[in-house]
Amino acid sequence: MAEPPMVLAENVHKSYGRTEVLRGIDLAVERGEVMCVIGPSGSGKSTFLRCVNHLEKINGGRLSVDGRLIGYREKNGKLYELKEREIAAQRRQIGMVFQRFNLFPHMTALENVMEAPLKVRRQPRAKARVAARLLLERVGLADRASHYPSQLSGGQQQRVAIARALAMEPALMLFDEPTSALDPELVGEVLEVMKALARDGMTMVVVTHELGFAREVADTLVFMDEGVILEQGPPTQLLTHPTHPRLQEFLSKVF
Amino acid sequence: MKTQENGRARPEAIRAVPVRHPGRWIAVAVLVVLTAQFAHMLFTNEQFMWAYMFENAFRPSVLEGVRTSLVLTVLAMLIGVALGVVIAVLRLSDNPVLSGVAWVYTWFFRAVPRLVLAVLFGNMGILYAQYTVGLPFTEQFADLLGVDINGTIFSIDANTLLTGFMAGLLALALSEAAYMAEIVRAGILSVDPGQAEAASALGMSKPLVMRRIVLPQAMRVIIPPTGNETIAMLKDTALVAFVPVTNELFFQLTAIGTRDFRPFPMLVAACLWYVALTSVLLVGQYFLERRFSRGTQRTARARTRLRVLGGDH
Numbered sequence: 423m424a425e426p427p428m429v430l431a432e433n434v435h436k437s438y439g440r441t442e443v444l445r446g447i448d449l450a451v452e453r454g455e456v457m458c459v460i461g462p463s464g465s466g467k468s469t470f471l472r473c474v475n476h477l478e479k480i481n482g483g484r485l486s487v488d489g490r491l492i493g494y495r496e497k498n499g500k501l502y503e504l505k506e507r508e509i510a511a512q513r514r515q516i517g518m519v520f521q522r523f524n525l526f527p528h529m530t531a532l533e534n535v536m537e538a539p540l541k542v543r544r545q546p547r548a549k550a551r552v553a554a555r556l557l558l559e560r561v562g563l564a565d566r567a568s569h570y571p572s573q574l575s576g577g578q579q580q581r582v583a584i585a586r587a588l589a590m591e592p593a594l595m596l597f598d599e600p601t602s603a604l605d606p607e608l609v610g611e612v613l614e615v616m617k618a619l620a621r622d623g624m625t626m627v628v629v630t631h632e633l634g635f636a637r638e639v640a641d642t643l644v645f646m647d648e649g650v651i652l653e654q655g656p657p658t659q660l661l662t663h664p665t666h667p668r669l670q671e672f673l674s675k676v677f
Numbered sequence: 678m679k680t681q682e683n684g685r686a687r688p689e690a691i692r693a694v695p696v697r698h699p700g701r702w703i704a705v706a707v708l709v710v711l712t713a714q715f716a717h718m719l720f721t722n723e724q725f726m727w728a729y730m731f732e733n734a735f736r737p738s739v740l741e742g743v744r745t746s747l748v749l750t751v752l753a754m755l756i757g758v759a760l761g762v763v764i765a766v767l768r769l770s771d772n773p774v775l776s777g778v779a780w781v782y783t784w785f786f787r788a789v790p791r792l793v794l795a796v797l798f799g800n801m802g803i804l805y806a807q808y809t810v811g812l813p814f815t816e817q818f819a820d821l822l823g824v825d826i827n828g829t830i831f832s833i834d835a836n837t838l839l840t841g842f843m844a845g846l847l848a849l850a851l852s853e854a855a856y857m858a859e860i861v862r863a864g865i866l867s868v869d870p871g872q873a874e875a876a877s878a879l880g881m882s883k884p885l886v887m888r889r890i891v892l893p894q895a896m897r898v899i900i901p902p903t904g905n906e907t908i909a910m911l912k913d914t915a916l917v918a919f920v921p922v923t924n925e926l927f928f929q930l931t932a933i934g935t936r937d938f939r940p941f942p943m944l945v946a947a948c949l950w951y952v953a954l955t956s957v958l959l960v961g962q963y964f965l966e967r968r969f970s971r972g973t974q975r976t977a978r979a980r981t982r983l984r985v986l987g988g989d990h
Contacts, residue, residue, distance in 0.1 A: 475878055506883055514880030524875035528893050528969075538879040541889060583875075590879060 426489035428453050428594050428625045429474060435482035436469055436649075443469045445649035446483070451594075451642075456626045458636035458657065461646035462672060467629045468521075470646070471596050474627065475516040476509055487516060488593060514542065517587030521599040523579040525571040531558060531582045532567040535589050542590070550589075557585040561615050577608030581615050588619075595619065597628040633676060637661055645669045730942035733933050734950070742929035743950065746914040749846060749925065753914075754907050756850035761857025766887065768862055779858065786855035792916050794852055798844035799920035807832050845917030845925075853910060860902045864895030896969040904962035908955050926950060 429451035436444035443466045451457050459467045472478040473485060476493040485492050493509060494501045504512070525534050535554035539545045545553075558564050561581040571579050580600055587595060597616065601609040613635050620626060620639050630636060636643055636657050643657035645666070652666045664670045719725060733739070768779035786794075809832035819825060868891050876886040915927035922928070927947055934943030 477874055477878065510877070510880045510882045513878055516878070518875075518878040520871060520875060522871055524869070524871040526872065526875075526890055526894075537889065538881065541885055542880050586879070 425453065426486070427451055428455070428488060429627065430486045430489075431470075431483070432485075433483035434470070434473065434480050434485050436466070436473060436478060436480050443649055444473070444480070447646075447649075447651060449644060449651060449654065451625060451627055453625055454623045455641045456620045456624075456628065456639055457642045457644060458640035459627065459629045459644045459646060460631065460633065460636065460672075464648075465646045466649040467646045468598050471518075471598050471627060471629050474594075474596055475513050475518055477518075487512070510542075514590050515593045517590060517592035517595045519580070519583050519587055519595070519597045519600050521602050523571070523576070523583045523603070525579055525583055525586070527571050530568050530570055531563060531574065531585075534571070534582055535586045538586070539589050554585070554589060557588055558582070560588075560618075561585045562611070575608060576604045577611045580604065580612045584612075584615055584619070593625065595624055595626045597626065597630070599629050599631065601630070601632060631676070633661060633673075645672070647672070724941055725945060726939060726942040729937075729939060730946050733937075733943065734930070734946040736929075736933065738924075738929045739926070739933070739946075739950075741924055742926035743954070745842075745922070745924045746911065746926040747954070749842075749849065749914045749917065750907065750911045752846055753849035753853055754910055756846075757853025757857050757906075757910075758861075758903065760850070760854035762861050762892075764854060764858035765861035765865060768858060769865060783855045783858050786852045787859075789852070791848065791852050791913055792919060794848040795845055795916045795920050798848040799841060801844065807834060809833075841917070841920045841922040845914075845920045845922045848920070849910065849913060849917070853906065856906060857903070860899055860906070861895065864897075864899035865891055867898045868894045893969070897966075900962070900966050900969055904958070904965070907962070908958050911954055911958065912951060 427450040429449070431447045431449050434444055434447040435442070445466075447466075447470055449457075459470070461467050469478060473480050474487065474492065479493060490512070491501075492512060493504055495504055495508075496502075525531075526537065529537065532551070532554050535557055536547075536550045539550040539553060540547060555564065555567060558567055561584055563578055563581055563585070566574060566578060566582075571582070574582065584600075600616070601612050604612065609632070613632060616626070616628070616635070617639055628636075628640070640657045642654060643660045644654040645652050645660060645664075645668075647668050653660060653664065653669050660669065661673065664673055764779045764782055767775045768783070770776050770779075789797075809829050811829040811832075815827070815829075872890050872894065873886050876890040877883075881889070914925055917925055918928040923932075930943045930947045930950070931940065934940035
């Protein structure tokens with residue numbers, strides 16, 4: 423049997439009360455693939471990303487990562503909700519980077535990166551520290567290890583956040599508008615780190631407004647609007663020859 | 678004169694006549710006169726009997742009272758904070774029964790004055806002569822079924838359990854827990870939800886997120902009011918005199934005054950003792966606050982300021 427895709431969404435629905443945010447999402451992310459998701463705000467792209475690691479519960483359809491349903495167990499055709507502990511275990515293989523970094527402000531950069539390996543994987547402190555230093559080096563912040571987040575620029579904070587997510591050695595990385603809260607001159611350094619990650623073969627789903635990045639790095643570009651995927655394919659094709667009128671309209675506003 | 682890069686001379690510093698504040702000067706004068714009058718009274722009014730007061734303010738029984746009051750404060754706060762955290766977490770639970778119970782607890786213990794609680798707990802011995810820990814309702818079931826079941830694990834005499842000290846401690850601690858629960862809840866709610874989200878996304882379990890990520894950040898909001906609570910608690914230990922607990926500070930001081938028919942100087946002594954003890958607590962609070970503001974803008978800036986002062990640039 424062929425390996426299942428890293429992320430498989432089948433007719434995924436999500437609503438808050440009466441508002442439908444996701445109205446039937448179908449997509450597959452293969453191993454090593456970089457998928458960028460674009461679309462106007464409120465199109466449901468961030469919500470979809472949050473469903474992938476069960477920060478949001480889906481109301482319908484099926485969503486699996488690495489061949490395993492997210493948040494549920496299937497037995498004799500019936501779905502059972504997973505326990506907190508099991509959900510936490512599932513999340514360990516999925517790294518997430520947030521728009522607002524969400525670094526732990528009471529810990530230094532190094533402690534931020536060490537926290538999960540220490541407390542979740544129960545690694546010995548010395549080992550976690552060595553690994554965390556290597557990760558900070560990888561994102562170019564070896565000299566900022568003992569700085570608190572408030573002493574770092576936005577771009578540096580986001581790079582620490584990426585290192586923190588990588589510390590759990592995830593099989594999949596989710597990026598929720600990682601550069602949207604940054605000053606324009608700081609966007610580049612974060613995108614560079616993400617490009618390096620893509621080159622190393624990490625499977626990534628990136629919700630972004632950076633079309634240049636998408637064109638350069640993405641294997642697949644997905645355009646979402648009002649909770650559905652309107653068009654997906656190679657980024658050059660979508661960006662230069664958009665077929666759907668909503669995508670044409672979106673691109674004309676962005677460029 | 679220094680020449681700037683653009684070639685223009687730097688202008689002279691401005692020397693203007695400052696605004697006068699006559700109102701402030703009047704206020705200062707009034708306060709100086711009042712302070713002088715107060716000091717004059719302290720030194721000339723013989724009712725203060727300073728010599729008598731200082732002679733009696735450090736008797737062994739008083740020092741024993743200081744010790745009891747401090748022990749009560751520390752124990753009541755420890756129990757109050759621990760129980761308060763539990764109640765706050767219950768209150769924030771998704772389960773309506775758990776959060777409801779927590780709400781009722783805070784509602785009741787905030788509604789009843791501490792003095793009333795202290796006296797009430799002092800009289801708990803009336804309810805049962807024996808307090809028993811065991812399986813619930815075994816006696817009732819045994820009666821119902823007509824069999825003999827003993828569900829008792831251990832039992833203790835009411836007078837042994839609820840000594841004056843225990844009763845006073847319980848009254849203060851349980852009441853404190855209600856206030857602490859509200860303070861802790863406010864602290865937890867003040868933490869950005871993105872923090873818990875980021876921690877969960879790393880695969881941390883809910884209790885771990887609470888302990889490692891949310892509570893340490895909530896501390897910054899929790900500590901200042903907790904310092905106030907501790908100070909209030911130190912003062913409220915005077916209430917256990919009504920349980921009665923007789924070896925506590927206020928009771929000991931007034932006892933001396935009553936015995937000698939000189940109550941006033943010993944009341945002044947009580948004021949001075951509480952002011953002194955409270956001041957010590959304030960210093961402790963300062964250091965605690967500094968410890969838990971790690972990583973915030975304020976400490977970062979303070980550190981930079983220190984570096985500037987130290988010339989380390």
